[in-house]
Amino acid sequence: MDLTITTAELATAAADVIRLVPGKLVDPVLSGLLLTATAQGVELAANDRERTARVTCDALVHSEGQILVPAKPLAETLKALEQPQVRLVVEGTRLAIRAEGARFALPLLDVELHPGVPSPPAAGGSVSARLLASALSTVAATAARDEALPIFTGVRVRSEGPNLVLRATDRYRMAIATIPWQPGSASAEVDALIPATLLAEVGKQVNGSVSIGVDANRLALTWDDMVVTTAVLDGSYLTETKLALADVDTHVELDADTFSNATRRVALFTDTRGVVSVEVGDTHLRLRTADRQTGEAEESVKATIDGGRTSPSYQARYLIDALRPFAGRRVHLAIQPGMRATVVTAVEPGEVDLRYIIMPMLPPKTT
Structure with missing residues (x-):
């Protein structure tokens, strides 16, 4: 050569x-x-x-x-x-x-x-690389990193009619992103669990349009002059329908950046679990935490509130992660009573329809 x-x-x-x-x-x-x-x-x-x-x-x-x-x-x-x-x-x-x-x-x-590189599965459809990269930046980061639980280290990629839906969870939170999908044929379907680490890198490299194809054992992604394939797992277990999301009694709208910044400041005083309490008032949310070793903190954030007054607690870093993809926008929090999940969405959805589900934690102990 x-x-x-x-x-x-x-x-x-x-x-x-x-x-x-x-x-x-x-x-x-x-x-x-x-x-x-x-x-x-x-x-x-x-x-x-x-x-x-x-x-x-x-x-x-x-x-x-x-x-x-x-x-x-x-x-x-x-x-x-x-x-x-x-x-x-x-x-x-x-x-x-x-x-x-x-x-x-x-x-x-x-x-x-060397085993060589076999031909990839035929393309089942395509998506915009820009929208795919945007969706993956949030969804892939939500998957677990613990290889001892491999089924939680993947992203479920599934075509649903005119959309491609990406889902990932580490058991404590879940991100669901929906983007437009152009099927290759009327019967073309994609449904596979893909390693999140691979998709995170794909999100950094893709350009133009990305073709996606799947067979019994592999999924392929193609863009420009690049072709990537990976073994797939059964990801049918990974769905938000198994979560109780119908008992919302408190609706909150507020600025994502303001809420995130306040959470960062109050989190400096959390206990070893890193948990902050979110108290729902009439016109504001009050973030509070207290610890015998680090001290205590509270900060109020203006919000539009409707319904009950359920006041959950969250692990601060998970709450910050949930707000990050909505930077520069107002968010809607659908809060359920008890230890049920909270759903975070944009008040005005963008090109990527994103839902972030976060589980509450037991509140921090007061001093």
């Missing part, structure tokens, strides 16, 4: 693939980057048997071929180069990386042991 390519383009492509498929450190082959040079350019691909990613770059190919090299050393070398162009040449058992005034060489791995 022998080719010449723009350094920045190849460096970006290699970094993108590695972030999508970090690789298996215990297996050098599954941590490798598969390079395939043809007359159409060069394809970079990775496969750790659970995820795959491949991207195509324009290149001047002098000699076609396919090789497997350590992914991170290649990406780090390309990132460090300042020369505008780089030439990749196979020299015996090494890949030489040549730039003006410099040469680096990486060992070749056994390409025959």
Whole structure:
């Protein structure tokens, strides 16, 4: 294999693939980057048997071929180069990386042991990359990070008529985002549980329009020259219909930023659980907390209130997370009595229809 390519383009492509498929450190082959040079350019691909990613770059190919090299050393070398162009040449058992005034060489791995990158499932429909990225910035962050509970570390991606709905929960909160969906055919359906860590990275990279397809075992996302696939889990358990959301007795409207900022200040005085009480008045919410060690704090926030006077308590960081995606807007809190969930929505919904469900906590002990 022998080719010449723009350094920045190849460096970006290699970094993108590695972030999508970090690789298996215990297996050098599954941590490798598969390079395939043809007359159409060069394809970079990775496969750790659970995820795959491949991207195509324009290149001047002098000699076609396919090789497997350590992914991170290649990406780090390309990132460090300042020369505008780089030439990749196979020299015996090494890949030489040549730039003006410099040469680096990486060992070749056994390409025959690599599983390759199979064709992705056919696209079932497409969504706007901008709206998908916006939805994922909230939903993927709501999934659990504890690998001991893998079913809570994913995002359920489901097509529902003209919409694509994304759901995630860590058992204490749930985010549901709905965006427009363009089905590929009348019978095309998508319903799969996808690792949140992968979708969080997808949200950072997507551009233009994103095609989504699913089969019995895999889901594929395609945009520009990138194709990503991942193994899927059964995510049918993940639905807000199993939560009691019909007993709302208190409705509150207020500015999200004002509420969030007040929560941050009062949270400086919380106990070890980080819980703040939200007392509902006639025209305001009063945030309160007290702890023998840290002291006490209270702050009032103006609000429009209708209905009962249920006054829940929340873990401060979860409340702040729930308000963050509504920055710059007014929010509506649908509060249920007892230890039932509270639903946070925008008073004036945007392009992404977002609902954030947060569970209350036992109130902090008073001093």
